[in-house]
Amino acid sequence: xxxxxxxxxxxxxxxxxxxxxxxxxxxxxxxxxxxxxxxxxxxxxxxxxxxxxxxxxxxxxxxxxxxxxxxxxxxxxxxxxxxxxxxxxxxxxxxxxxxxxxxxxxxxxxxxxxxxxxxxxxxxxxxxxxxxxxxxxxxxxxxxxxxxxxxxxxxxxxxxxxxxxxxxxxxxxxxxxxxxxxxxxxxxxxxxxxxxxxxxxxxxxxxxxxxxxxxxxxxxxxxxxxxxxxxxxxxxxxxxxxxxxxxxxxxxxxxxxxxxxxxxxxxxxxxxxxxxxxxxxx
Amino acid sequence: xxxxxxxxxxxxxxxxxxxxxxxxxxxxxxxxxxxxxxxxxxxxxxxxxxxxxxxxxxxxxxxxxxxxxxxxxxxxxxxxxxxxxxxxxxxxxxxxxxxxxxxxxxxxxxxxxxxxxxxxxxxxxxxxxxxxxxxxxxxxxxxxxxxxxxxxxxxxxxxxxxxxxxxxxxxxxxxxxxxxxxxxxxxxxxxxxxxxxxxxxxxxxxxxxxxxxxxxxxxxxxxxxxxxxxxxxxxxxxxxxxxxxxx
Numbered sequence: 001x002x003x004x005x006x007x008x009x010x011x012x013x014x015x016x017x018x019x020x021x022x023x024x025x026x027x028x029x030x031x032x033x034x035x036x037x038x039x040x041x042x043x044x045x046x047x048x049x050x051x052x053x054x055x056x057x058x059x060x061x062x063x064x065x066x067x068x069x070x071x072x073x074x075x076x077x078x079x080x081x082x083x084x085x086x087x088x089x090x091x092x093x094x095x096x097x098x099x100x101x102x103x104x105x106x107x108x109x110x111x112x113x114x115x116x117x118x119x120x121x122x123x124x125x126x127x128x129x130x131x132x133x134x135x136x137x138x139x140x141x142x143x144x145x146x147x148x149x150x151x152x153x154x155x156x157x158x159x160x161x162x163x164x165x166x167x168x169x170x171x172x173x174x175x176x177x178x179x180x181x182x183x184x185x186x187x188x189x190x191x192x193x194x195x196x197x198x199x200x201x202x203x204x205x206x207x208x209x210x211x212x213x214x215x216x217x218x219x220x221x222x223x224x225x226x227x228x229x230x231x232x233x234x235x236x237x238x239x240x241x242x243x244x245x246x247x248x249x250x251x252x253x254x255x256x257x258x259x260x261x262x263x264x265x266x267x268x269x270x271x272x273x274x275x276x277x278x279x280x281x282x
Numbered sequence: 283x284x285x286x287x288x289x290x291x292x293x294x295x296x297x298x299x300x301x302x303x304x305x306x307x308x309x310x311x312x313x314x315x316x317x318x319x320x321x322x323x324x325x326x327x328x329x330x331x332x333x334x335x336x337x338x339x340x341x342x343x344x345x346x347x348x349x350x351x352x353x354x355x356x357x358x359x360x361x362x363x364x365x366x367x368x369x370x371x372x373x374x375x376x377x378x379x380x381x382x383x384x385x386x387x388x389x390x391x392x393x394x395x396x397x398x399x400x401x402x403x404x405x406x407x408x409x410x411x412x413x414x415x416x417x418x419x420x421x422x423x424x425x426x427x428x429x430x431x432x433x434x435x436x437x438x439x440x441x442x443x444x445x446x447x448x449x450x451x452x453x454x455x456x457x458x459x460x461x462x463x464x465x466x467x468x469x470x471x472x473x474x475x476x477x478x479x480x481x482x483x484x485x486x487x488x489x490x491x492x493x494x495x496x497x498x499x500x501x502x503x504x505x506x507x508x509x510x511x512x513x514x515x516x517x518x519x520x521x522x523x524x525x526x527x528x529x
Contacts, residue, residue, distance in 0.1 A: 160432050160450070160451055160452055161432075163431045163432040163433075163450040163451075163452070164431060164432040164433040164452065166429075166431050167430075167431025167432060167433050167434045167450075167453075168431075168433075170428070170431070171434070211448075211466075212448070212450060212468070214429045214447065214448055
């Protein structure tokens, strides 16, 4: 797939994908959003901040091409250019994998700042895939962000953790510490949303979540088999053929870049009566 | 050793000139509290590091072993090994305390005495005279114009606290005076934190984890059902928290 790279000066926006809670879909979303941005022609790089538990490279399908990583660059053992992996499907997309053998203490504020500075000079969007939790790794991922995508599942513990993270975004980041700076633009991305379970009252509704978090909604990603399938083959879901989830991510990406896309909550197509009756036999 | 002491105490020789004098003697001992069930390599490594760091502190000082956190040393062999290893490090171990499971004979065999009395350190005593009444501090109210997130704690040390926005579950509001929340209150709100019983809490929708006025509190379970999710005024009356739906 080729896209036309934009020739104007790079935007250099840093977007952190964070959540607090683990397993809500941060890495999947980081992969899908960065691929979606690249697909629209934006020069995009996605950085894995989950030092020691690296997964982004697998989701992006480049785990066999990792030679140097983020930590090598921070410690000066490699140049940034050597560590960046160009995606084979989208030439506007690069991946900066992290180390599997080190831990989060290897991240230094100065090192991260320096790398982001270099990346800002070349890329339109720098997507930081935050680790779970609110410790060093997550703090480093969010500290220099301009925008935040808070990935949340429609479920109470996830919502509470997201709220905690929103608090940190508005207090423990560079923008929060610099007086006069515009605060980080935080938006919530609701993932694993299952309309059928919402309808029978088993899952929180979009309104419930937004009422608690009180930030704008970036998108609603339906629970979809396409996501696990895409992860397993190492393809961001937006590049893995049409699906409800891919559509929802593409809409979210468009909103992220400033387009006004109507919020639609698409579900997996429900099996019809005949399919339900005879589906298993076939 | 114990035999000799027993004789001097119970069967003194009939001497005419006092051959000894009994005097009180206080000594300061170091108490080494064992916080592990078994004295393994990590334990000794940490101990050696400590000894290396402050060698003078331990040299020649009598040491008491405290087993309050380590009942596992009732085993005589383990005890023997521990004391041996400590003495090899030139720690003058002479007694044990809180050694519930350790048999007397084992202690005697190691030349240790069981201490039953004594504290770790003298308790700090507050000898300061009753503080004079402070001049009333100027009131400083606080207004927060953004949602209070889970994990955040907002304190108005000397006045009222007003939040325009929601207060999430896991957030905490503390004020010397009243608390007003123009939004749903899902976290904790503690008004009158310095004991002001005339403090009030107002919120647009009550769903708090805890509300307290001057230390008297209600948890979420104890909230009156009539006030739940309603615009509520909470105040103290006859040392009880009252909740009144006001809109």
